[in-house]
Amino acid sequence: MGKLYKHHLFWPLCILAALLLFNLFYSPDFFSITMHDGHLYGSLIDILNFGAPLILVAIGMTLVVATKGIDLSVGSIVAISGALACLTISKGTDQNALGLIVISILLAVGLSVLLGAWNGLLVSVAGIQPIIATLILMVAGRGIAQLVTGGQIITVSSSKYSYIGSGALATLPFSIFVVVLMLIVALLLTRKTSLGLFIESVGCNPTASLMAGIRANWVILSVYVFCGVCAGIAGLILSSNVSSADGNNAGLWYELDAILAVVIGGTSLNGGRFYLTGTVIGALIIQTLTTTIYMIGVPPEITLVVKSFVVLAVCLIQSDSFRAAIFYRWKTRHYPGEKESIRHVS
Amino acid sequence: MSTQKPILQMKQIHKRFPGVKALSNVNLRLFPGEVHALMGENGAGKSTLIKVLTGVYSIDEGSVEMEEAPISVQSPLESQAAGISTVYQEVNLCPNLTVAENIFIGREPRKFGRILWKEMNKRAQEILSERLNLQIDVTEPLYMYSVAVQQLVAIARALNISAKVLILDEPTSSLDKNEVQQLFRIMEKLKQDGLAILFVTHFLDQMYEISDRVTILRNGEFVGEYMAKDLPRLDLVLKMIGKELNLLEELPSLAEEYKDSLGEELVKADGLGRKGAIEPFDLSIHKGEVVGLAGLLGSGRTEAARLFFGADKPDSGKLIFSGRSEGVHTPREAIGRRIAFCSENRKTEGIIGDLTVRENIILALQAKQGVFRTISRKQQEEYADEYIRMLNINPPSPDHLIKNLSGGNQQKVLLARWLLTSPQLFILDEPTRGIDIGAKAEIQKLVLSLSRQGMSFLFISSELEEVLRVSGRIAILRDRHKVKEISGKDMSQHQIMQAIAGG
Numbered sequence: 001m002g003k004l005y006k007h008h009l010f011w012p013l014c015i016l017a018a019l020l021l022f023n024l025f026y027s028p029d030f031f032s033i034t035m036h037d038g039h040l041y042g043s044l045i046d047i048l049n050f051g052a053p054l055i056l057v058a059i060g061m062t063l064v065v066a067t068k069g070i071d072l073s074v075g076s077i078v079a080i081s082g083a084l085a086c087l088t089i090s091k092g093t094d095q096n097a098l099g100l101i102v103i104s105i106l107l108a109v110g111l112s113v114l115l116g117a118w119n120g121l122l123v124s125v126a127g128i129q130p131i132i133a134t135l136i137l138m139v140a141g142r143g144i145a146q147l148v149t150g151g152q153i154i155t156v157s158s159s160k161y162s163y164i165g166s167g168a169l170a171t172l173p174f175s176i177f178v179v180v181l182m183l184i185v186a187l188l189l190t191r192k193t194s195l196g197l198f199i200e201s202v203g204c205n206p207t208a209s210l211m212a213g214i215r216a217n218w219v220i221l222s223v224y225v226f227c228g229v230c231a232g233i234a235g236l237i238l239s240s241n242v243s244s245a246d247g248n249n250a251g252l253w254y255e256l257d258a259i260l261a262v263v264i265g266g267t268s269l270n271g272g273r274f275y276l277t278g279t280v281i282g283a284l285i286i287q288t289l290t291t292t293i294y295m296i297g298v299p300p301e302i303t304l305v306v307k308s309f310v311v312l313a314v315c316l317i318q319s320d321s322f323r324a325a326i327f328y329r330w331k332t333r334h335y336p337g338e339k340e341s342i343r344h345v346s
Numbered sequence: 347m348s349t350q351k352p353i354l355q356m357k358q359i360h361k362r363f364p365g366v367k368a369l370s371n372v373n374l375r376l377f378p379g380e381v382h383a384l385m386g387e388n389g390a391g392k393s394t395l396i397k398v399l400t401g402v403y404s405i406d407e408g409s410v411e412m413e414e415a416p417i418s419v420q421s422p423l424e425s426q427a428a429g430i431s432t433v434y435q436e437v438n439l440c441p442n443l444t445v446a447e448n449i450f451i452g453r454e455p456r457k458f459g460r461i462l463w464k465e466m467n468k469r470a471q472e473i474l475s476e477r478l479n480l481q482i483d484v485t486e487p488l489y490m491y492s493v494a495v496q497q498l499v500a501i502a503r504a505l506n507i508s509a510k511v512l513i514l515d516e517p518t519s520s521l522d523k524n525e526v527q528q529l530f531r532i533m534e535k536l537k538q539d540g541l542a543i544l545f546v547t548h549f550l551d552q553m554y555e556i557s558d559r560v561t562i563l564r565n566g567e568f569v570g571e572y573m574a575k576d577l578p579r580l581d582l583v584l585k586m587i588g589k590e591l592n593l594l595e596e597l598p599s600l601a602e603e604y605k606d607s608l609g610e611e612l613v614k615a616d617g618l619g620r621k622g623a624i625e626p627f628d629l630s631i632h633k634g635e636v637v638g639l640a641g642l643l644g645s646g647r648t649e650a651a652r653l654f655f656g657a658d659k660p661d662s663g664k665l666i667f668s669g670r671s672e673g674v675h676t677p678r679e680a681i682g683r684r685i686a687f688c689s690e691n692r693k694t695e696g697i698i699g700d701l702t703v704r705e706n707i708i709l710a711l712q713a714k715q716g717v718f719r720t721i722s723r724k725q726q727e728e729y730a731d732e733y734i735r736m737l738n739i740n741p742p743s744p745d746h747l748i749k750n751l752s753g754g755n756q757q758k759v760l761l762a763r764w765l766l767t768s769p770q771l772f773i774l775d776e777p778t779r780g781i782d783i784g785a786k787a788e789i790q791k792l793v794l795s796l797s798r799q800g801m802s803f804l805f806i807s808s809e810l811e812e813v814l815r816v817s818g819r820i821a822i823l824r825d826r827h828k829v830k831e832i833s834g835k836d837m838s839q840h841q842i843m844q845a846i847a848g849g
Contacts, residue, residue, distance in 0.1 A: 053710070083718075172555055192720065193717050193718050193720050194712045194715075194716075194717055194718075194720045194721070195717050197701075197705060197709070197712060197716065198712075199701070200698075200701060200703060200705075201698045201705075201709060204698045204699060204700045204701065205480035205694070205697070205698045205699065207694055207695050208694065208695050208696055208697060208698055209698065209709075209713075210677060211677050211687065211689060211695050211696070212698075212709045212710045212713050212763065213675075213677055213678045213681040213710050213714055214678075214709070214713040215678060215713075272700040272701075321791065
């Protein structure tokens, strides 16, 4: 029991379960799933489908955060990638041509790689603090997206393109498969190669990592590139889902939700150990929360306030010192050093 | 003195960590106006005992009494309030604040909420010059000063609180001889003032020089409390180690053997230098040779070693490998040339604190192999087990986080990390600093036996005896110059001292 309680997924899973439990009582049809034209429909499916871009972005963000970095530009990359893909398709004569779709996807992902590399170079080679380095692209990126779309909302009418974001494979939304694929890629990259070890090592102690012969700059560059790619694919899913690209609003505030998902998932902003599965659960918590708020009919003008209160509660529940202060005040006293060491030993 | 009442008394202290019994049944008595040494090997529980006393850790069982009244200290702040001041082993100050700010941080002299900067600077200056005989500009940021000065500032900070008990956790480990003497004069003075000083050290000489009373711990257990003058050296060592040990005596003979039989030249520094760090020097290292670097703190020992490893870039000269001139520009390149470097800054340049012992051991080898040639988990565990056994790493579990190990064991893990890369040249910068005698001897022995198998060493140490014991040749540095090289029969403490002193 003690082991279970200390597992890094314990609190995230509890919170997710609590949210679902709330829905079970408040709106029982939350769990109903119906079959329609070979698609499954229902709130749970919606959460997975609409949550897909966030999960993707958060997976990329996890690796960046593990190197003690942060990427504020993901929201802008989402917008740029979607804009470029839609622009390419809208310029084509036959918008349903498979070749065109593939080219547009490759272009969008390729640009995301470049944008990620830009961030990575600023952080690793130029040595700019990550929050500042990525702030540049966060601001400029919106402008680039505007430039690509020409200030308009580009709409496309391509059934093949919209398959990415709203098509179904084996009755489930196709976007889920994209997310699972990227999650597997990330897990393989970090757990089957030694990239994960190097990321944690660099995030924990960059100087010592360098002295041990790790190419810290390459590690940092690669996580920002990976994060850029994740954001780019998320941009494809988002724009394909609505068959249009909006340079202004696509992926707005995604960076903040993604960072939140990473932190809820148990990865520390101080770098070091990271938990990809935790991040996925964190993103699901955020998406479930958003869906729940819409479902129970919170007036739109205060949804953000409600959301922030729930997020505050989530963060407090996860905080060791807060829990100690509330629940065990009379039992355990405040020994910061010891708590630290016990947490790591177990 | 024996009729005196202890000001602080710890009785039957027990402390457990998950899987580790850190302290069991430990007693400690501190008397006013006495220096009380706390001694023991690495992992004996010295640091844990101090952390328990200062409220960083809780106590499982046992009691603490201050002036015969039980106290329960629950945070470092409370311990300060109770009159217990601590200067930790690693200086815990803010290098980018001024000296005065560091001394007064959190308790600046104020008037109507406004900090009285002039008053603060004046008082900082007074404390430093009157109590510590230190004349420095207190408005300069702390990082401008040497580690030794920083140590004194840390003590000044502790002194400033109305302290009854002063804990000094290995205050001398980064100080040179004169600075140690200066510190001891200060300790004598504080003793006269009636302060009880708890002095943690690894140096036997220092212990005998300054201490009145000594408490010995071994493996978390209380061995005994003795008057320092009644405890012969040999007894002290035996009590600390708990077994017969004449390692240190038998070592010189080992060193003698190989001195004549030099292998081929492995690497040669040709006019290698870096402005502000070390003036251009020549130094060749042969296969299977241990070359010692001796000199005072700041004489350029570490700086020279860093050039060999590519940690700093030289601005003159070059490195020549087996007759061919090829530079080493990064640690990575150096590792590719089978050079290893164990830094003196274990915490900042050595360990990756949040990773396990196993991960720390395989890190350099894995980095050398690259991202994709991953060492399998099974292989990792075999490596870890092998080196844990070979180097006697304690606790012998590869899955502990390295930051929870004692300093000596961290050092051993770092040795394991580098040995695993099978280096040709192993640069050891202060490998035995802050390490107890047993581990020290183990490391020295390891160096000698590996050198006989053909590994070359560049061995840096502040302890002349140690350099003499392991080295076949010694290069001596003074004020960032290489001043002399001695080998064979010329090597003696006297010779080295003369060269260092400039005679």
